[in-house]
Amino acid sequence: MAMKSKPLPMFPQAAKAALGDAQLRRNLRKATTTIRDKRARVVSELPDWEALRQAGSAIKAEVMAHLDTYLLQLEATVTAAGGQVHWARDAAEANALITGIIHATGAEHVVKVKSLTTDEIHLNAALAAEGITAIETDLAELIIQLAGETSSHILVPAIHKNRSEIRELFLRTIAQGQELSDDPKDLAGAARRYLRAQFLNAQVAISGANFAIAETGTVCVVESEGNGRMCLTLPPTLITVMGIEKILPTFDDFSVFLQLLPRSSTGERMNPYTSLWTGVTPGDGPQTFHLVLLDNGRTNVLADEVGRQTLHCIRCSACLNICPVYARTGGHAYGSVYPGPIGAILTPQMIGVEQAKSLPYASSLCGACYEVCPVSINIPEVLLHLRGQIASHAGPLDPEAVTMRQLARVFAHPKQYERAQRLGRAGQGFFIHNGTIDHLPGPLAGWSVARDLAPLPKQTFRDWWRTRQEGNTPHE
Numbered sequence: 001m002a003m004k005s006k007p008l009p010m011f012p013q014a015a016k017a018a019l020g021d022a023q024l025r026r027n028l029r030k031a032t033t034t035i036r037d038k039r040a041r042v043v044s045e046l047p048d049w050e051a052l053r054q055a056g057s058a059i060k061a062e063v064m065a066h067l068d069t070y071l072l073q074l075e076a077t078v079t080a081a082g083g084q085v086h087w088a089r090d091a092a093e094a095n096a097l098i099t100g101i102i103h104a105t106g107a108e109h110v111v112k113v114k115s116l117t118t119d120e121i122h123l124n125a126a127l128a129a130e131g132i133t134a135i136e137t138d139l140a141e142l143i144i145q146l147a148g149e150t151s152s153h154i155l156v157p158a159i160h161k162n163r164s165e166i167r168e169l170f171l172r173t174i175a176q177g178q179e180l181s182d183d184p185k186d187l188a189g190a191a192r193r194y195l196r197a198q199f200l201n202a203q204v205a206i207s208g209a210n211f212a213i214a215e216t217g218t219v220c221v222v223e224s225e226g227n228g229r230m231c232l233t234l235p236p237t238l239i240t241v242m243g244i245e246k247i248l249p250t251f252d253d254f255s256v257f258l259q260l261l262p263r264s265s266t267g268e269r270m271n272p273y274t275s276l277w278t279g280v281t282p283g284d285g286p287q288t289f290h291l292v293l294l295d296n297g298r299t300n301v302l303a304d305e306v307g308r309q310t311l312h313c314i315r316c317s318a319c320l321n322i323c324p325v326y327a328r329t330g331g332h333a334y335g336s337v338y339p340g341p342i343g344a345i346l347t348p349q350m351i352g353v354e355q356a357k358s359l360p361y362a363s364s365l366c367g368a369c370y371e372v373c374p375v376s377i378n379i380p381e382v383l384l385h386l387r388g389q390i391a392s393h394a395g396p397l398d399p400e401a402v403t404m405r406q407l408a409r410v411f412a413h414p415k416q417y418e419r420a421q422r423l424g425r426a427g428q429g430f431f432i433h434n435g436t437i438d439h440l441p442g443p444l445a446g447w448s449v450a451r452d453l454a455p456l457p458k459q460t461f462r463d464w465w466r467t468r469q470e471g472n473t474p475h476e
Contacts, residue, residue, distance in 0.1 A: 008335035012450035038267025060312035077217030081279020091121035114138035115208030152331030155317035205231040238286035264316035297350030319369035360386035
């Protein structure tokens with residue numbers, strides 16, 4: 001079932017605003033370059049990296065081909081281990097389930113592990129509407145929560161902020177009246193003092209899941225700060241919200257992804273914290289475990305033979321860090337919890353291409369994202385596939401459709417094509433500024449909002465060829 005959503009803002013307009021923020025671009029350039037370089041170093045250490053990518057892709061393809069079987073197996077193994085499994089068709093059902101579980105405990109505050117899936121369903125807002133306060137414990141998630149902002153990167157949600165901005169934010173919120181510099185150790189210390197009390201007092205924790213293993217019912221969260229470990233072990237009740245595509249068949253399959261994910265995400269050989277739990281263990285950790293399996297449009301993606309490879313994504317963010325478009329616009333321009341190249345193909349499929357029809361065009365189709373993806377998702381292929389869907393949905397009077405039909409007629413006849421070139425060359429002077437055509441008239445204006453064109457040359461190739469041939473003609 002697709003999640004209901006209002007249309008997202010058009011990417012070109014949102015990107016234009018982001019491009020005007022010089023500080024944002026500096027922050028992005030520094031962060032993405034650092035992560036990208038670290039990834040390249042650790043990947044180069046593995047002579048079998050391409051074989052690992054192929055193995056990861058094959059495992060994910062197997063899961064997608066038999067997803068119903070593996071989900072039922074996971075439900076059975078989690079239940080046998082003392083957990084409770086809930087199924088949610090969309091965000092509304094998931095939020096209702098989770099708020100009901102929390103109300104049953106009597107808790108008014110919950111601590112959260114970083115989770116894109118809970119961001120996807122707007123869980124924090126749903127909890128607030130029910131009088132429940134959700135406290136983000138991942139440092140970057142805490143920063144954007146305190147700032148009242150949304151994530152701009154899959155792995156580093158506050159990538160758009162620098163140390164000075166974070167210091168000012170903390171002084172206004174969790175570190176009022178404290179001496180605080182912009183040294184990362186001081187900033188982390190301020191967050192640690194605030195969060196420690198939250199961990200010790202929380203009765204309920206909420207997490208996402210990186211993976212769940214069908215054969216054992218084991219759930220896994222990987223993270224770098226230790227906040228996840230605190231959430232997953234201290235509160236008596238744990239609720240995990242997991243997209244149905246995160247499942248793996250066996251522990252042997254899991255070992256492949258423990259090599260792929262850390263190198264592709266943080267540029268590390270292994271994650272500092274890899275937490276695994278299987279149901280409930282008496283006297284150790286949470287004594288009540290709820291697993292919410294979320295569809296929210298994923299089965300629609302699964303039904304598309306080309307688009308279903310999108311569900312292979314392990315949320316590493318390698319595609320964001322390599323993308324020239326993301327590096328200049330940041331994540332907020334995408335208008336979705338899933339930014340960058342993966343967001344440009346995942347979001348339109350989950351909410352419908354008509355609701356996010358500019359996102360498949362938020363790409364230069366350079367293919368760098370495909371080259372770094374640890375599970376070999378062919379993002380350019382899916383982008384073109386979605387563009388085709390958008391074009392097929394356009395009405396007969398759609399300006400682009402009308403323009404393309406006229407161009408097809410012109411291109412079909414050499415004389416008409418040459419005549420159009422001459423007319424274009426004669427009339428282009430009105431639109432050339434600083435050596436480029438930066439805007440077009442009429443229905444073409446929208447196309448040129450985010451694109452510049454090179455002016456038509458004074459001599460076309462056909463003209464040059466005729467001149468050359470005439471010069472080579474032997475004289476009687």
